Amino acid sequence: MAIRIIGTGSYAPEKILTNADLEKMVETSDEWITTRTGIKQRHIAADGVATSDLAVQAARNAMEMAKITPDQINFISVATVTGDKAFPSTACFVQKKIEANNAVCYDVVAACSGLLYSLEIAVAMLRSYKKYKYALVIGAEKLSSIVDWQDRSTCVLFGDGASAVILERDDSLPDSEDCLVASELGAAGIYSELLYLPAGGSAMPASHETVEQRQHYIKMTGQELFKLAVNGMVGACRTTMKESGVKSEDVTWVVPHQANMRIIGAVAQRLTIPEERVFVNIDKYGNTSAASIGICLDELCRSGKIKRGDYILLTAFGGGLTWGAMLLRW
Template identity: 50%
Template sequence: MAHPSTVILGTGSYAPPRVLTNEELALQVDTSDEWIRTRTGIRERRIADDAVAASDLAVEAARAAMSDADLEASDIDLLIVATITPDYPMPATACVVQRKLGLRTNSACFDLNAACSGFVYSLDTAAAMLGSGRYRHALVIGVEKMSSIVDWTDRNTCVLFGDAAGAVVMGMSDERGAGLLGTRLGAFGEGTELLWISDGGSRTPITQESFANHSHRLRMKGKEVFKLAVRGMEDACREILEQHHLRADQISLVIPHQANLRIIEAISHYLELPMDRFYINVDRFGNTSAASIPLALDEARRLGRIQRGDLILLVAFGAGLTYGSALIRW
């Protein structure tokens, strides 16, 4: 019989040291610090060196999370890497990370693609697998090298994204009512083409033409995505609160996907929950996709914003278009 609760035993994060400011970006594309700050809340983002891949960022965050959990590589038997910027189209970045961390051969390793909702999707997947009783400790990593897929000539998108990794170690606890209390996942598949990379998959393999018109790079219809993000994240919060018979003001801290400060402000407005209950670091990192929530979670913990017993709400939205929320009793 499975233990009652899936808990987070440790967190870790890593961002590459190189800071790219709005002012520097304004030298590359027709934009300004003022435009970026007022439309998105972003001041700067981190950019990994050319030689650094997603697995390199992932390994740093994973080591920090394992050390925080006081566990060794040999204790992990499940590794999920949420990413849309894998080291290679194949094999999974999880296998590269497994090798670098020296995890056991008999650990299950796979990548999960749910874009910016990837970490919340992965938490749910890990919880279900741990709950089956067939795994003991899961390492769940959200990592992106977004700088490798953005179009650096497109001011509509290149100002928004950054590189980072965040990780958690999960396990089971006999303490009832602790840890991951529930999740709410979903997707608006009809919005696939609002935020995507059209070329480089089986539909349209990369050609000379792809390179010429940059269609192997990320494209987004920002306005439409903005509206759906607000709606999707608000609904994901409301539904999970209803499922657990909770009011928004019972949440100690919301850790939202960090895409745009205005999206977070809109959710705060609609949920009637003040902004000081939302953890914000989009100003320093931009949108780091699957890394965004675990990076913010780790920072919030280290800053003492999360205490034992607190109710924490994670909420994400991303390409797919996917969305998800998770409720955690810390």
């Protein structure tokens, strides 16, 4: 039995916010944003559009590639920190909108590492239960809804978007055909306040004070995160390569979470992977958290840059703190 990726999809809302636009909103410059982060623009969802709406578009693209219908999907996993509502799960809203009426639905909260966490869980479910054949794994965010547009240290970084992956359990294939070669996930709750949303949960329910104090927006300690991000991703990547015996020169593409060009560069350098094998699209989307790796994967797939048998190394880092790496054989 083997688990295979049979479809990918992605979606970014039409509206684009450029660095020049941000120059008019906060005290910043295209030069500062570009040199410090590599971001030139980000996509922003319209008012009234929810994370599940972005997710649905990506899911439809992925189902089309996989040539499956919504009723064939056995479970939907949505990785997000910007769910439509505190509950029910955003996966349930996606299910309703695409009419995947036979699916079990749940969300995964692991911030920017969300898609990796979600893929690991989905693969484990498919391996464990013969009753599950098709999984719809989504990473989707409307980060613009929790960005403080008065805070220049964070508002320049984030964007909205969604991505989806369809996994299939194929009982006719040998185990050696499995797409997941090795994975390594990690978390360190002691650093939870380096990147978080203070209010709106049970620890600090919404009140007039929390709104006045702007506690419903992303708070971030950038510099400390930067170092931990590099160490976390490099460590996880090294573990997957060591476990599998796959060397850095065997990896066709590294697909890092798109948070900061300098973080991506530092990770590639420490893994001794040349930049032409590191996939980057941060300039177009900014940091789309759980959506970012799947958007990269979909762009790689649709541009014909991946062929069967290629080793693809995904790696991510995010709030939690959480991190991970996943070595795929395409």
